[in-house]
Amino acid sequence: MKKIGGSLFILLAVLCIFGCNKKENNNKTNSDTMENVQVSDYGVTAKGDSIKKYTLTNKNGMKVEIINYGGIITSLMAPDKNGKYQDVVLGFTKPEDYFNGNPYYFGALIGRYGNRIANAKFTLEGKTYDIDKNDGPNSLHGGKEGFHTKIWTAEPVKDAKLPTLKLTYVSADGEEGYPGKLTTTVHYTLTDDNALEISYEAETDKATVVNLTQHSYFNLSGNFSNLITDHELQINADKFLPVNSTLIPVGEEKSVKGTPFDFTAAKAIGKDITAQDEQLKLGGGYDHNWILNGNGMRTIATVYHPASGRVMEVMTDQPGVQFYSGNFLDGKFDTKTGGKYEKRSGFCLETQHYPDSPNQPAFPTTELKPGQKYQTKTMYKFSVKK
Structure with a gap:
């Protein structure tokens, strides 16, 4: 019996060692995956909610920082032509400035409805819905308490091959006046070719x-005291949507040819921005939707900053993009590099459906019904030109 007991003890010991080593190896694999997504404390809201920051890092050393408040991108480090990494997205220097409304929507996820809805109302299936009026007579970016102000459930995706953060938010039926309980999931993925991929999904019960x-603002110079007027922009669009005095599309699709809105060939953002054009006067610069050429996932815009050599390509499957030249930045907030965020110190390229689509039947529909899934994807890819 002693001999048998000794043999069993040896066998169990061997199995334990094997099993423990296997478990240790599994844990090491998970740890290696999670090394690409670091979690840290970011700040505490006025209501006492603790906000986390998630840092995604790819194999090249490119980093993007995201907080679970508003799904906000607070930093994006991209290399220049000399290999120097600098932050290229505008953002606040203090967490409380994000938590106190984020008046410029810096870096935020926007919903339920990006851009403007005229007179803050729309009719759907015979019923009229009044939504939050937070932009003169209109509703902008989902209302004052839109998705940019919500605390999202965030979790790094452990089994992903690339650093990926999953964000989820459930919007109650009637929130900000919108019908239906809407469950939204967003994945941020940082690829090994220096692209930030953003995948959106949503489902509703009504x-x-x-x-x-x-709604990230970009300045590829890496110095936020510099204006973006020297950035060279190309947009793959032959038409844009003229707007009225409250920046609502008038329903006309206008050719960009012969206008300051022609970016079919790359040109400096500042080249025509002060032209004597009624649409530029209404927007205080560029703040319009371009009707994108083509369908499916394709490159819709390219931005080049000659001094740094940085290039940003925008890819999407959406029908439109709002090019906004930072016209309402007003010097009230400190930049992350010193100085103030002045007018035109950043630009946005917001991929989207058209503004005010719920009130304009000729525009592509933005209606989502129960049983359907809203799915779309956008990528911001960074490279250099020497």
């Missing part, structure tokens, strides 16, 4: 309207 987007 007919509603949805138009999600991302």
